[in-house]
Amino acid sequence: MPGMAVAKAQALVAGLDVRDADPAGDEAALERLAIWAFRRYSPIVAADPPDGLRLDMAGASHLLGGEEGFVADLAKRLADTGIAARIAIAPTYGAAHGLARFSRSPLIIVEPGDLDAQLAPLPIAALRLDAATVDSLRRLGVDTVGELAAMPRAPLTLRFGPEVGRRLDQAYGRTGEPFELVEAPELIRVRRAFAEPIGAPETLARYTGKLVVQLCEELEREGLGARRLDLLFTRVDNRIEAIRAGTAKPLRDVKRMTRLLCDKIETIAPGFGIELMTLTASIAEPLDYRSTATSLIDPATPDLSDLVDTLANRVAHGRLYRCAPTQSEVPERSVARIEPLAAPIGVSWPNDWPRPSRLLDPPAPVEAMALLPDHPPASFTWGGVRRRVKRADGPERIFGEWWVRDGELSVVRDYFQVEDEAGERFWLFRRGDGEDPNTGDHRWYLHGIFA
């Protein structure tokens, strides 16, 4: 609370930690935070002093699993460093700014159609107006943004100047808002300005190709390869469109880089034209020359990194992976996902019991008839179809992992592989060992299908 005496604050909160204000230090720290966000999240980032960051989601969210994944990741990482952050994603910066500071929930994502409804209940302080204006508006009985937006504009401008209307328009996206980007000085960057704005996708692709050639020359001079590329398009109306592409290995290949970037050109809305293109290697790592001559004996293993890059920029984050065994007997926990280009792990799953090719998640409850304690079911009903079991194998007993979760201390599953009259094979399990009710409720589930 600005203006409060220290003694009063200490009286309100026991054990209050009092420090002198350090605006310059705060601003520098915010700048550092903005550069971190630029490296990790979005090619378009600005510090919004005194206490905010502004990130443009254009071309950024797909690498982290959509906007939800983006927000969750950002909140978690900030919380890990001890920053209690409130995050809002909205169609306009004015709205996002207000929602981040004044909405009820700390994390909020607003779709374009939902903007009016979300903005209306916010207090007018959310509009970035100065304190005096807010105060006088309150005195007039205007408390929320919705009420203010419903008032006729002309008297408002007469009374308070153009500022109120401008902030309202910015919140509702009726006017644009220029953006002072955070600059990380040491990055390799090439840019090209156009005397006449360009807009056709083919033209954009052509100039992208030219920028890539320049960037690769710069990278070669430094002995670096790009791990991430940001291509920014500054439009004539001062909006910035962006393409961000990541690579699995340091990359300095003109053709591949062009391909990665040009794949996304159709996501760019050129508006009335683009007057400046900037290509940045926002993450670069050392890349040395490598001899490509292979020995006569070993056949060359094909390099898949370019394929992985192309695919990774096309599918969602975490959806391109290799599987690896984990130290767990429980089927749904026995598969870990690793990076597609991780070093070969060499080991596979134990091969002593058959595993189904389709695993149902979650397991489907079935009605089964079986002799306790350890006979396979004689028949079971799944999806309204009763199947008689002709042949069966089991039980394969899998114990709960008490070292992972306390609740699994005495839990047991008995798995059976059964074959019905038609030859279809299923993987059934019973919760519990058939005798002790503490080990499970003795219900049957279908967990997988072999064939």
Add this chain to the structure above:
Amino acid sequence: MPANAQISALRDQIARIESGGKRARGVLPFGIEAVDRKVPGGGLALGALHEVAGGGNGAVHGAAAALFAAGIAARTSGQVLWCMTRRDLFAPSLAQAGLHPDRVIFAEVGEEKAVLACMEEGLRHGGLSAVVGELTRLPMVASRRLQLCAEESGTFALAIRRWRRMTEAADFGQPTASVTRWRVTALPSAPLPVPGVSRARWLVELIRARAGDCADFELEACDDAGRLALPAELANGPADTDTRRIGAVA
């Protein structure tokens, strides 16, 4: 016979025209004489698109079809890309069909179109040995694109067809550009003298083959190297009804 020689010369000529002057890629044999004899070229053509679907309930879950495809992919030598929209594939079973987890890159995408796009990328790259995609619909144009990409790079393309409902499986009759089309249905396995289940048995139907006839085979499912096998009673001639025979179980 001169007539036959003429016909085979004509066939070679047609094959040359069809492949656009590119050299033939060779085939991946099944290693079972009875099957390879029926498949044109003596095995699955490399650098071509092949379709696999499950029969019966398998049209929906595609479990046997996935294993059949995994076995084929396992018998190639390089990395495999597996594209899918549904998340129910269980990787340990692929390992049991001979496809080591180090060899498979999975791509989980949101829609069918993206599966096609990813398959195309994989086929075009040329560094993979096989590309597998799980698809519901495979229109003629899309299949032709896949086929052309596969031809160009020599990568094996496998489309596992599976549908949401069994009634939709009639879609499998629609023409596509694939070279062969297979249907895999589970059959009751051979009884064992003791309680337990023996090696799974499949009815493998070749329901379409370019320049070849349809055929069906009763085979034993993939072993841990991806190889299919003839059931013992068929491999050793007609089953002898008098003496009791005990099959070897793998």
